[in-house]
Amino acid sequence: MIDESLGDYEETTENIRGSSEVDEKLAEDFGEMDPQLFVALSSRWRKENGSLAFGIEKRQLRNKTGLTLMELETLLEEFGKKVKRIGLELISYVDNNQEWYCLRSIFVVPNELSLDEQAVLGTIIFLIEKKTDRRRREETPITSTELIERLVKRGYYSEYTLTKILRILDNSGYVRRGGNKIRYGSRTKIEISSERRKEIAERTEGMLL
Amino acid sequence: MSGAYLEIETKRHRQLDSRVYHSLTKMQRTRDAKVALEGTTEKDRLRMISWEVKVRLQPIIFTAGDSTIEMDIFNLHEPGSDVRIIEGTSQELLIEDNILDGNGIAIIDDLPLRKLTKDQKAKLKREIIEKFGEKVFTKEDFDSKLTSLYADLISLMVREKQIIIVKQQNNRFKLISVEHEDEIDFENLESQSLVITPRMVQLQNATIRRRSKKQ
Numbered sequence: 001m002i003d004e005s006l007g008d009y010e011e012t013t014e015n016i017r018g019s020s021e022v023d024e025k026l027a028e029d030f031g032e033m034d035p036q037l038f039v040a041l042s043s044r045w046r047k048e049n050g051s052l053a054f055g056i057e058k059r060q061l062r063n064k065t066g067l068t069l070m071e072l073e074t075l076l077e078e079f080g081k082k083v084k085r086i087g088l089e090l091i092s093y094v095d096n097n098q099e100w101y102c103l104r105s106i107f108v109v110p111n112e113l114s115l116d117e118q119a120v121l122g123t124i125i126f127l128i129e130k131k132t133d134r135r136r137r138e139e140t141p142i143t144s145t146e147l148i149e150r151l152v153k154r155g156y157y158s159e160y161t162l163t164k165i166l167r168i169l170d171n172s173g174y175v176r177r178g179g180n181k182i183r184y185g186s187r188t189k190i191e192i193s194s195e196r197r198k199e200i201a202e203r204t205e206g207m208l209l
Numbered sequence: 210m211s212g213a214y215l216e217i218e219t220k221r222h223r224q225l226d227s228r229v230y231h232s233l234t235k236m237q238r239t240r241d242a243k244v245a246l247e248g249t250t251e252k253d254r255l256r257m258i259s260w261e262v263k264v265r266l267q268p269i270i271f272t273a274g275d276s277t278i279e280m281d282i283f284n285l286h287e288p289g290s291d292v293r294i295i296e297g298t299s300q301e302l303l304i305e306d307n308i309l310d311g312n313g314i315a316i317i318d319d320l321p322l323r324k325l326t327k328d329q330k331a332k333l334k335r336e337i338i339e340k341f342g343e344k345v346f347t348k349e350d351f352d353s354k355l356t357s358l359y360a361d362l363i364s365l366m367v368r369e370k371q372i373i374i375v376k377q378q379n380n381r382f383k384l385i386s387v388e389h390e391d392e393i394d395f396e397n398l399e400s401q402s403l404v405i406t407p408r409m410v411q412l413q414n415a416t417i418r419r420r421s422k423k424q
Contacts (some may be wrong), residue, residue: 102269109268112263204261
């Protein structure tokens with residue numbers, strides 16, 4: 001029993017030494033690390049294909065900092081604990097087979113979408129959730145014709161306005177459009193969890209008479 | 210609970226029963242929603258949907274505006290392939306084009322404008338004519354051989370009337386320099402635009418299309 005707890009103690013001190021060495025090395029190279037990480041994780045970029053990328057890619061973070069996988073994960077875990085105090089959480093997501101990190105609010109706070117953009121997103125969520133087979137994990141895309149059927153033919157928006165809103169949602173990463181198909185963008189998946197998407201679908205059912 | 214329920218013994222009966230109850234509640238809910246929505250305008254209903262989204266959305270946090278810290282601190286461009294302003298040979302131009310090929314992220318605002326001298330332009334134009342002149346391509350073929358720089362220059366050369374792109378049958382076309390323009394039957398040509406897609410860049414070129422003989 002005593003041996004075991006001693007072993008644990010030694011391991012912990014080793015870990016602390018390891019991470020403090022890492023901190024020193026990073027501070028030497030980049031100055032104070034936390035602000036740098038905050039800037040990188042809360043930045044947004046436009047990719048070459050026009051879609052929005054948010055946060056920073058793991059590979060780039062490793063390349064630049066020169067940390068091992070383990071060290072990087074420890075660094076981010078520590079950083080995650082710190083940002084939690086100000087109501088943020090560190091999220092990792094996979095885009096195009098690459099792992100990315102970004103910061104998300106723990107709470108529901110005002111978002112940057114307008115009323116109409118939120119309404120169209122809500123309708124898309126409703127249509128996709130309705131169409132998706134619950135037994136399968138991957139969601140089924142909807143066609144823009146289905147959306148037009150709901151929103152244009154029933155007199156909510158003109159086709160021009162709807163197209164404009166869809167373009168904004170696409171540009172800001174909420175939906176992905178390919179040909180006639182509309183899918184969730186990675187931002188929708190990050191910002192609205194799958195349970196909440198189902199809730200939205202349930203609550204909005206029948207609202208668009 | 211009805212006495213009939215006690216008679217239901219098999220699993221299948223229970224499943225059927227629960228499905229009926231499920232669809233009944235669903236029907237009831239839809240009917241309630243419809244009753245509740247009576248007298249609402251389209252705007253009201255959109256507002257309700259947007260509210261459902263709004264109260265469930267945990268946004269990703271962005272810092273807006275320019276930062277005091279250099280944004281490329283984590284080397285978002287691949288190491289070793291920094292964007293350089295071109296002053297040297299055309300070899301360098303090709304190296305720079307290559308960084309636009311990958312799936313990596315380029316901050317387009319940060320790419321410097323290319324400035325070519327007259328000599329460099331002339332040299333590249335000669336290269337284009339050597340590479341593409343008097344040859345027949347399909348559009349896909351042509352697109353895959355184009356870099357954005359070539360596309361820019363071809364566009365320029367068409368505007369300056371140094372080359373003519375003639376569309377032929379079977380969706381093939383030919384790039385002809387003006388010195389060989391006597392090969393073209395101008396009486397049977399019509400003007401049209403053709404979109405060429407060099408990898409990621411889309412450009413519009415003024416081209417001349419041969420009217421089909423049937424017309």
